[in-house]
Amino acid sequence: MWGLISVIIIQRLVELNIAKKNEKWMKERGGIERGQSHYKWFIILHVLFFISLLLESMMRDVTHVTLNYFLFAVFILTQLIRIWCIRTLGKFWNTKIIISPNFSLVSEGPYKFVKHPNYIIVGIELIVIPLLFGAYITAVVFPILHVLLLTIRIPSEEKALAEVKFSRERNENH
Template sequence: MFFLILLLIVIAQRLIELRIAKRNEQWMLTSGAKEYGQSHYQLMVLMHIGFFLSLIVEYLIRKPALNSYWQALLFIFIIVQIGRIWVIVTLGKYWNTKIIVLSGTYVVKKGPFKYVKHPNYIIVTIELFVIPMIFNLYITAILFLILNQIILRVRIPIEEKALRENTNYNEKFD
């Protein structure tokens, strides 16, 4: 039952985030922003859908017990969710799941961005590992940790190039 509850919470959260991202995307594009990295975005979406499917399939096939450290892992998950909200609130109308950059704007260098360049990618990486580990779903944890790193190796350079070309990114982060 705990698996189902956590799964539904995370799926609901993702759906709410997609709604926020769509609203922000529409605002940015009507304000003259440009989208970058469209070619890998579909793969990223498929990876995230695959993550949920893999969680469900591995759980149903293996029927594992909770990890002996599930409470610590759940605590990490909750902290990461606070971090996720912090990122979304900090970026406000600029937060998105896509790489959309409004030329001439200033990059955000407050909130979690004071400490790291890509806090949301760190958060997603932790989630993709911690959520399955709560339930001892090792295959999903390792597979999607690797797949996410592959996607990020493509995505981060595209995002940084778009920011360098259109904002004051070089002044703030180099």
């Protein structure tokens, strides 16, 4: 089980590295960051999630927890959809809100069906990962905190996307 936690943490660090490179690429092409004031809370939430997961797992002694194959299958499915989200957005995938009127909104892949698929995936992960380790408190607390943060993040992102759309339409009419 500790191997799985390690893999998830490494995966998140790799994703942060990808996001940093994509941020640099977008900003070099006129990308502008929005929603900076709440971004730190996502970092804090995810760091605390892993700390809580590790502490609760250690207190419960997960060495005797048997793998729940259904939860593990859900976890694998979320990872496949997560990768689909990242691949679909390509250079535009980021953990921050970065906008530019120079680029069109991506509306293919999972974004063809759902506006914010990655937020849904993260919400599911925040439930499933702790349940795999018998960390029931973590499985309840962090999805709630995630949803609360999304009440700030999604409107901020929607406002930024509307700004891009308005800017693009204004440029097309002139």
